[in-house]
Amino acid sequence: MSATLADIARELGLSKMTVSRAINNDPLVKARTRDRVLEVSRRLNYQPNHFARALATNRSYLIGVIVPDLMHSYFAEILHGIGTVARSAKFQIVIGNSEEHIAREVSEVEVLRVRTDGLIIAPCVPASKMELYAKMIDQGAKIVLIDRTLDGLDCPMVSTDDVAVGVLATEYLIGLGHKRIGHLRGTSTSTSKKRMEGYKQALANKKIAFDKSLVRDCGLMESDGYKAKKEWIVEGNLPTAIFAVNDPTAIGAMQALDEAEISVGEDIAIVGSGNIHYGDMLRVPLTTVSWSRGEMGQSAARLLISLIEEDDGDDVQDQKIILSPSLVIRKSCGADAATKVAV
Numbered sequence: 037m038s039a040t041l042a043d044i045a046r047e048l049g050l051s052k053m054t055v056s057r058a059i060n061n062d063p064l065v066k067a068r069t070r071d072r073v074l075e076v077s078r079r080l081n082y083q084p085n086h087f088a089r090a091l092a093t094n095r096s097y098l099i100g101v102i103v104p105d106l107m108h109s110y111f112a113e114i115l116h117g118i119g120t121v122a123r124s125a126k127f128q129i130v131i132g133n134s135e136e137h138i139a140r141e142v143s144e145v146e147v148l149r150v151r152t153d154g155l156i157i158a159p160c161v162p163a164s165k166m167e168l169y170a171k172m173i174d175q176g177a178k179i180v181l182i183d184r185t186l187d188g189l190d191c192p193m194v195s196t197d198d199v200a201v202g203v204l205a206t207e208y209l210i211g212l213g214h215k216r217i218g219h220l221r222g223t224s225t226s227t228s229k230k231r232m233e234g235y236k237q238a239l240a241n242k243k244i245a246f247d248k249s250l251v252r253d254c255g256l257m258e259s260d261g262y263k264a265k266k267e268w269i270v271e272g273n274l275p276t277a278i279f280a281v282n283d284p285t286a287i288g289a290m291q292a293l294d295e296a297e298i299s300v301g302e303d304i305a306i307v308g309s310g311n312i313h314y315g316d317m318l319r320v321p322l323t324t325v326s327w328s329r330g331e332m333g334q335s336a337a338r339l340l341i342s343l344i345e346e347d348d349g350d351d352v353q354d355q356k357i358i359l360s361p362s363l364v365i366r367k368s369c370g371a372d373a374a375t376k377v378a379v
């Protein structure tokens with residue numbers, strides 16, 4: 037049976053308030069007192085009462101996280117980063133999955149908003165519908181956006197440099213000698229738009245004319261990449277290389293090419309983005325653009341907890357953290373890390 041705050045206080049001759057403050061790392065408690073309290077709490081097997089803490093502070097100590105896809109490792113790694121920081125701050129996370137459906141995302145947000153102290157959202161809603169979140173923030177909701185941004189929304193955001201993602205992928209393919217480089221474009225999300233912008237920038241940087249016939253609409257799932265590439269194969273006039281908006285669409289496209297007996301890495305080169313964990317274990321390992329998903333999650337959790345705790349809240353509200361991407365070269369481009377690329 038675990039001890040209570042009263043048991044610890046009685047053994048040390050302290051008040052329950054002092055014991056509680058020491059366990060919650062209150063800076064007003066002297067280090068020597070805190071060490072004594074923590075030593076006794078471990079010895080007596082003290083287990084904090086989450087519900088009592090919530091009642092005492094008028095908080096739930098829950099963080100809501102809404103992501104668009106739990107099937108792939110990308111968002112799982114982000115969630116792991118969020119959980120690491122949240123647990124150390126005595127918060128727990130509640131997860132919602134929008135599955136790239138706007139109405140489902142809005143429903144998840146509405147439910148979790150009233151159950152949690154704050155939300156971390158990877159939005160699939162377009163910027164044109166961001167008024168919903170702007171209104172919530174005006175009403176006092178604590179929101180941090182992750183992976184995807186919404187132009188005009190005044191809240192903290194953590195993302196990668198998605199324009200640089202498009203530039204890195206496309207310029208690498210150009211450096212391998214490709215001139216007809218296609219793009220599997222995603223949805224209306226910021227990631228899709230900015231990676232498309234990077235693709236066009238890279239072509240312009242290398243004096244290659246943009247050809248809109250080489251850009252195909254696509255979603256963000258494997259099935260979307262498969263369908264888009266299947267249709268392109270039937271139409272013919274395939275490019276010699278493809279930059280896909282993310283790894284799942286790249287993998288779906290690779291499946292369609294394999295079924296058509298078009299050899300990835302030989303007949304056509306493919307680059308994805310996101311570096312999902314099994315991309316290196318495919319029959320033809322996928323070249324991709326990578327950034328730290330764990331760091332992304334940790335940064336978002338720190339920002340949200342600062343908002344909740346109101347530590348420099350005004351400064352946090354304006355923070356935009358952008359992680360730098362890097363290229364991971366594998367066989368799907370017919371090259372390896374040792375290949376010399378002329379860029």
